[in-house]
Amino acid sequence: MMKKLMVILLLLSPLLVGAEARPLGDDPAIEARLKSLSQELRCLVCQNQTLADSSAPLAEDLRREIRELITKGMTDKEITDYLVARYGDFVRYRPPMKPQTALLWVGPGLLLLAGLGGLWFTLRKRNAQLPDDNEEGEEA
Amino acid sequence: MKGSMKFLLPLAIFLILVGFFAAGLKLDPREVPSPLINKPAPAFRLPQLGAADKTFSPEDMRGQVWLLNVWASWCSACREEHPLLMEMSRQNAVPLIGLDYKDTDADANGVLTQAGNPYKLVATDADGRVGIDYGVYGVPETYVIDKAGVIRYKQIGPITEEALRDKIMPLVKGLQ
Amino acid sequence: MIPELGQFALILALLLAAAQSVFSFTGAARHNEIWMTAGVSSARGQFFFTGMAFLCLGYAFYANDFSVLYVASNSNSALPLQYRLAAIWGGHEGSMLLWTTTLALWTVAVTVFSRHLPAVFRARLLGTMGLISIGFLAFILFSSNPFDRLIPAAMDGRDLNPLLQDPGMVFHPPVLYMGYVGFSVAFGFAIAALLGGELSPEWARWTRTWTTVAWMFLTVGIAFGSKWAYYELGWGGWWFWDAVENASFMPWLVGTALIHSLAVTEKRDAFKLWTVLLAIFAFSLSLLGTFLVRSGVLTSVHAFATDPKRGLFILAFLALVIGGALTLFALRAPRVGLGGRFGMVSRESFLLTNNVIMVAAAGAVMLGTLYPLFLDALGMGKISVGPPYFDTVFVPLMMPAIFLMGLAIFARWKNTELPALAIRLKWAFAVSVVTALILPLVMGKWTPLISLGLLMALWILTTAVVSLRERLLKRQGSWLTALINLPRAYQGMIVAHLGVAAFITGVTMVKGYEVEQDLRMSPGDTAQVGSYQFRFDSIHDEPGPNYTAARAHFSVTRNGNPVTVLEPEKRMYTVQTMPMTEAAIEPGLVNDLYVSLGEPVSNQAWAVRIYIKPFVQWIWAGCLMMAAGGFLALLDPRYRRRNKDQQEGEKA
Numbered sequence: 005m006m007k008k009l010m011v012i013l014l015l016l017s018p019l020l021v022g023a024e025a026r027p028l029g030d031d032p033a034i035e036a037r038l039k040s041l042s043q044e045l046r047c048l049v050c051q052n053q054t055l056a057d058s059s060a061p062l063a064e065d066l067r068r069e070i071r072e073l074i075t076k077g078m079t080d081k082e083i084t085d086y087l088v089a090r091y092g093d094f095v096r097y098r099p100p101m102k103p104q105t106a107l108l109w110v111g112p113g114l115l116l117l118a119g120l121g122g123l124w125f126t127l128r129k130r131n132a133q134l135p136d137d138n139e140e141g142e143e144a
Numbered sequence: 145m146k147g148s149m150k151f152l153l154p155l156a157i158f159l160i161l162v163g164f165f166a167a168g169l170k171l172d173p174r175e176v177p178s179p180l181i182n183k184p185a186p187a188f189r190l191p192q193l194g195a196a197d198k199t200f201s202p203e204d205m206r207g208q209v210w211l212l213n214v215w216a217s218w219c220s221a222c223r224e225e226h227p228l229l230m231e232m233s234r235q236n237a238v239p240l241i242g243l244d245y246k247d248t249d250a251d252a253n254g255v256l257t258q259a260g261n262p263y264k265l266v267a268t269d270a271d272g273r274v275g276i277d278y279g280v281y282g283v284p285e286t287y288v289i290d291k292a293g294v295i296r297y298k299q300i301g302p303i304t305e306e307a308l309r310d311k312i313m314p315l316v317k318g319l320q
Numbered sequence: 321m322i323p324e325l326g327q328f329a330l331i332l333a334l335l336l337a338a339a340q341s342v343f344s345f346t347g348a349a350r351h352n353e354i355w356m357t358a359g360v361s362s363a364r365g366q367f368f369f370t371g372m373a374f375l376c377l378g379y380a381f382y383a384n385d386f387s388v389l390y391v392a393s394n395s396n397s398a399l400p401l402q403y404r405l406a407a408i409w410g411g412h413e414g415s416m417l418l419w420t421t422t423l424a425l426w427t428v429a430v431t432v433f434s435r436h437l438p439a440v441f442r443a444r445l446l447g448t449m450g451l452i453s454i455g456f457l458a459f460i461l462f463s464s465n466p467f468d469r470l471i472p473a474a475m476d477g478r479d480l481n482p483l484l485q486d487p488g489m490v491f492h493p494p495v496l497y498m499g500y501v502g503f504s505v506a507f508g509f510a511i512a513a514l515l516g517g518e519l520s521p522e523w524a525r526w527t528r529t530w531t532t533v534a535w536m537f538l539t540v541g542i543a544f545g546s547k548w549a550y551y552e553l554g555w556g557g558w559w560f561w562d563a564v565e566n567a568s569f570m571p572w573l574v575g576t577a578l579i580h581s582l583a584v585t586e587k588r589d590a591f592k593l594w595t596v597l598l599a600i601f602a603f604s605l606s607l608l609g610t611f612l613v614r615s616g617v618l619t620s621v622h623a624f625a626t627d628p629k630r631g632l633f634i635l636a637f638l639a640l641v642i643g644g645a646l647t648l649f650a651l652r653a654p655r656v657g658l659g660g661r662f663g664m665v666s667r668e669s670f671l672l673t674n675n676v677i678m679v680a681a682a683g684a685v686m687l688g689t690l691y692p693l694f695l696d697a698l699g700m701g702k703i704s705v706g707p708p709y710f711d712t713v714f715v716p717l718m719m720p721a722i723f724l725m726g727l728a729i730f731a732r733w734k735n736t737e738l739p740a741l742a743i744r745l746k747w748a749f750a751v752s753v754v755t756a757l758i759l760p761l762v763m764g765k766w767t768p769l770i771s772l773g774l775l776m777a778l779w780i781l782t783t784a785v786v787s788l789r790e791r792l793l794k795r796q797g798s799w800l801t802a803l804i805n806l807p808r809a810y811q812g813m814i815v816a817h818l819g820v821a822a823f824i825t826g827v828t829m830v831k832g833y834e835v836e837q838d839l840r841m842s843p844g845d846t847a848q849v850g851s852y853q854f855r856f857d858s859i860h861d862e863p864g865p866n867y868t869a870a871r872a873h874f875s876v877t878r879n880g881n882p883v884t885v886l887e888p889e890k891r892m893y894t895v896q897t898m899p900m901t902e903a904a905i906e907p908g909l910v911n912d913l914y915v916s917l918g919e920p921v922s923n924q925a926w927a928v929r930i931y932i933k934p935f936v937q938w939i940w941a942g943c944l945m946m947a948a949g950g951f952l953a954l955l956d957p958r959y960r961r962r963n964k965d966q967q968e969g970e971k972a
Contacts, residue, residue: 025847025856028838028927035838046704048176048281052562052619054706057555059919061246062281065272090279092179097706099691104700108691112684112713119676127664127672134661151653154597155646158604162639164690167697168617169628169635176702 034074041080042067045087046095054097178279178298185212185289186277193244193252193266200241200267202293209319210239211312212287213263214275217244217251219283225302229262232308238316242266245275245283288312290319323388326376327467333369333424334457336362340427341450348443348515356443360431363446366453367424374421377466378408387473390414390466396479396895398866406489407480412614412630413466418493419610420456422501427453430505430530437526444512445505452504455637463630479866479895488548496541496568500606502534503571506578507603510596511645514652524586524595525958531582531599532954535575536947542568543943554901554916556931558939561710563620566689567609570682574602577678579950580671587733588668590659594675597649604642605682611638617693663735670728677721684713722776722824725817726783744790748782765833773828780821784814808956816949823942829935836931842924850932852913853877854886859926867891869902872926874915876906883913890917912936 029035039056045066047058055063055070066087073083087095099105180186189201202212213229215222233240242263244252249268256266269275278287288297297315299307339362347355377390381404386392394410409415427449434442460466480489509527513519545568550558559565578598585595612618615631662668688705695701726748730741756775760766788803791810795802837849841856848854855875862871869889876883886904893900903916911934918927 025839025841025845025854025928028840028921039836044706044708046706052560052706057553057557062272065246065276069273069276089179090276091281092176092279092702094176094702094704097704098708098712099703099705104695105691105703108687108705108709109713111687112680112717115683115687116677116680116717119680120673123669123672123676127669130658131661131664134658151593151650154600155643155650158642158646159639161690162635162643164694164697165611165615165617165631165635165638168693169615169631171617171693171696173617173619173692173696173702 029071034071037074037080038067038071041070041074041083044097045084046097048091048095175300176279176281178295178300180279180287180295181298183295185287185293185295186274188267188269188274188277190243190267190269190274193242193249193256193268195265200265202289205239205241205289206293207291208239209288209290209316210241211316212241212243212278212289214243214245214278214280214283214285214287216247216283217255218247219245221302222284223259225284225304226259226262228303228305228308230260233262233264237313238320239264243274243278244268245280246270246272286312288315288319322376322379322383323385323467323469326373326380327465329369329372329376330457330461330465330467333366333373333420334454334461336366336369337450337453337457339450340366341447341454344443344447344450348440348447351440353439356439359443359446359450363427363431363450366450367428370421370424370453370457373467374408374417377414377417378405380467381405381407384477385473386475386477387470388466389468389470392470392474392477394477394480396477396866398895399477399480399485400865402487402490403480403485406484406493409493410480410484410489411466413460413464415493416456416460416464417466418497419501420453420460422494422497423449423453423456423504425498426502426505430508434526441512441516441518444515445508448508448511449504452507452641455641459630459633459637463627463633476895479893482867482891482893482896482898482900483552485866485893486548486552488544488552492541492544492548495537495544499534499536499538499541499575500568500571500609502530502537503575503599503603503606505530505534506599507645510599511648514596514648517652517655519585519592519596519656521586521589524582524592527595527599528579528582528586529954531575531578531602532950535572535579536950538568538572538575539943539947539950542572543940543947546943547940550936551903551905554903555929556903556914556916556933556936558936561688561707563618563689564609564613566685567605567612570685570689571602571605571609573678573682573685574598574605577675577682578602580678581675584668584671585659588660588662590662590668591672592659593649593653593656594672596656598675598679600642600645600649601679604638604645607634607638607641611635612689618689660734662733665731665738666735667728667731667733670724670731674721674724674728677717677724681714681717681721684717685710688713719772719776722780722820725820726779729783729787729813729817745783745786748779748786752778752782760832763833767832770828770832773824773832777821777824777828780817780824784818784821788814809953809958812949812951812953812956814949815952816946819942819945819947819949821942822938822945826935826938826940826942830933830939833934834931836929838918839928839930840921840925841928842926847928847930849930850911851878852883852932854915854930856926856928862889864891866895867893867900870917872915872917872928874904876913886913886915888915888917907937909937910934 027035029038042055045055047053047055047060047063049060049062050058055066070083073086078086084096093100099108101109185202187202189199192198192200229240232238240263242265244266247268247270252266252268282300284302286299286303287295290296296319297311299312303312340359343355343362344359346352347359380388380391381395382401384391384395384397384404390411390413394414395404395407399407407414409418427446430445430449434445437445506527509523509530513523545565546558549560550556578595581591581595581598584591611631611634613620615634616628617631688709691705692703695703726745727741730744752775755778756771759774760770791806792799792802795805835850837847839847841847843856843858846853846855853876855877857873857875859870859872862869869891871887871889874886874888876886884906886906888904889902891900891902892898901916903914906913911932914931914933916929918929921927
């Protein structure tokens with residue numbers, strides 16, 4: 005009798021004292037990979053959101069799909085390729101390096117180099133043009 | 145570079161930008177072209193709507209030019225193209241297969257009884273997996289598939305009269 | 321009746337804006353005082369009528385006049401009053417009206433605070449601003465009229481987008497627009513100077529005040545928006561590199577460069593052309609942002625209902641204003657002098673190098689934002705450029721800028737010796753490097769990025785400390801009075817730079833040490849996240865004014881001691897039947913505790929997202945410090961000198 009009561013109490017205990025919350029996904033490692041992958045992927049139906057952030061039905065389907073692909077043992081690259089084969093490069097928030105995107109990736113560096121180079125030459129030319137004045141510089 | 149020419153550089157760059165913006169006004173940034181064009185239509189085998197014992201696979205259509213129209217009862221834009229689909233089925237120009245995307249059979253049947261059924265048959269993709277294989281992101285979408293089972297064209301969004309007249313039907317005629 | 325009054329006021333405002341331009345430019349060309357005064361009066365009248373139109377629209381929202389199409393589309397009788405008023409700028413038409421009203425406000429401020437300016441210069445400035453007003457007023461009247469009637473009137477409105485029903489909506493857009501539009505004054509100064517061929521250190525001093533005020537508003541406005549996204553969108557992000565965010569960030573970067581470049585022009589009469597060009601760029605980028613948001617050429621979470629016809633109008637206007645300005649620049653630039661000489665290593669060269677980096681960074685943001693459009697227009701496919709790209713590209717660009725920031729405050733004008741600089745800064749450098757390497761180890765997780773981020777923040781901090789120390793050692797009296805007696809411009813610079821350090825600290829810490837858990841929780845469940853225990857006590861329905869909410873109750877404890885109670889909500893807005901997540905946040909100096917409710921998973925259980933976000937508040941505190949630094953700099957006596965000029969001018 006006592007034993008039975010104990011069992012019932014034990015069964016009920018989660019309701020009485022509360023249990024430790026369970027993670028939404030079964031395997032935290034898979035969830036972590038899903039998160040890092042889906043942050044680089046675009047939710048196609050949304051205006052401009054990552055798959056990780058979106059709660060659109062298609063985004064949920066795609067997250068489920070990715071979770072299954074991870075479970076199957078596919079690498080991140082294989083999974084990305086899987087999605088690109090279906091939706092095109094548009095799904096990738098990190099555009100692939102291709103001839104069309106070369107300028108996108110080297111552009112910022114070029115801008116910086118061109119700017120610094122331009123500044124260097126301008127300053128040199130400028131100093132050659134200006135007379136050397138010797139008045140005392142003031143503190144700011 | 146001549147001394148005063150370099151001062152024109154900002155203006156020149158700006159004018160190029162304006163050119164791109166003007167071109168951009170005519171484009172729809174939300175329309176994603178399908179990478180599946182000219183690739184074999186992904187295989188699947190799905191139950192048919194209203195005939196649970198029968199299934200459909202793209203293989204069944206081998207040797208024919210056909211349209212795969214992705215739709216759903218919850219999709220309001222699908223109603224826009226529905227009259228055109230009905231018209232097509234009356235003319236019997238090309239076999240029209242429906243793919244009922246993330247829907248329940250009851251709802252789908254409801255719509256078809258009410259508004260008419262333009263489809264030769266409808267395959268049901270209840271969990272949307274085949275949709276993912278076809279790169280469906282906004283319903284309705286329509287694929288033109290040739291005799292060899294290769295996707296030749298994808299209409300994103302409702303079929304319009306212009307799209308039907310200028311793109312889809314000429315393509316279908318050519319393929320047949 | 322009231323909406324018609326508003327419409328009429330807008331027409332009058334357009335006519336007065338035209339008068340403002342015509343009188344001002346003609347007066348300037350003829351050196352005719354009367355014409356120029358008429359220009360000033362027209363500008364004030366323009367403000368009066370634009371403001372009146374704005375109030376009329378506000379009244380239509382206040383009175384729930386659903387016979388006005390714009391009100392019917394953006395409001396609802398159940399909407400609380402503060403959101404009904406914020407709904408004035410909740411849609412395209414009204415936000416354009418806010419734009420023009422802000423522009424008129426800046427114009428009238430110019431008429432009031434510019435008596436010290438030469439009359440002809442001032443007339444050209446007002447004339448230029450009038451041209452911009454004409455464009456926007458005409459745009460509103462001809463393609464985006466907020467006063468269009470809806471006949472028959474709607475029974476009730478379609479409601480403001482629930483995402484916008486937030487205190488953030490009340491403050492963020494007006495403050496942001498004050499910043500955006502404020503750059504029009506700097507633009508006007510640039511055009512007036514190019515027209516007159518007078519680019520003097522005084523010109524830089526005048527421009528600097530206006531630019532700094534606009535920049536402060538822009539800084540605070542962007543920070544508001546970021547904070548709003550953080551708590552409203554429910555996943556705790558604060559910056560998404562979305563096209564519209566970038567559209568506000570580009571003018572900010574260029575505006576920051578402009579403030580520093582103006583310093584060089586003011587002090588040393590140098591690099592005038594570069595400064596003028598930056599003034600043109602800053603406002604051009606504001607206009608560009610307006611075009612990008614409203615034309616539909618890019619996808620964005622913030623985009624207004626878009627319409628290519630409107631896009632065409634703004635594009636034409638953009639081409640006219642910016643194209644005209646750049647043409648004027650190309651014509652006048654060859655005649656502008658070079659200014660004072662300075663060495664390759666000097667404060668000037670450091671400031672200019674940083675300027676170049678800031679502009680290159682703005683260019684990179686622009687490249688990333690517009691690249692999908694470029695490819696699409698050339699028929700080369702569709703791609704997306706998102707946060708992974710910008711993070712990869714932007715951080716390396718900013719690193720040299722941060723390093724130079726520390727150096728530049730020590731460098732002297734005209735010429736500075738690198739070896740001497742190295743000796744003065746060796747301790748700052750050593751302390752920064754060692755701390756940046758060790759601190760992450762103490763905090764339990766070391767990655768190169770965390771170390772690098774901390775290094776940048778520490779470098780700014782230590783160089784500021786060394787600089788302060790050097791200055792304070794020279795003084796007599798208590799260090800506190802000495803601190804207060806430092807030049808305001810210097811104090812402002814230090815505060816703003818420390819703001820950058822705080823910002824970088826926040827970004828680094830939250831990216832490096834954020835804890836996130838996605839949980840399934842039923843009432844009674846507890847979760848251990850970091851060192852905190854979150855207990856999901858209960859959930860109950862809670863009616864709101866225009867929504868119904870499920871409100872959860874979480875008690876948070878740490879080692880058994882109660883910390884706080886968090887009540888996240890899941891709301892369903894009744895009119896648009898749109899679910900919204902209201903996260904509950906306990907902000908803190910060191911940690912934010914963040915709980916948001918997902919969807920119900922089963923009968924009792926909910927998906928719950930719990931975050932611990934270390935130092936995240938530092939991000940916005942840093943922005944506020946930057947703005948405060950700008951404010952301090954404005955208090956510098958050399959900017960107040962002109963008030964005296966002004967009083968004298970009034971007496972005369």
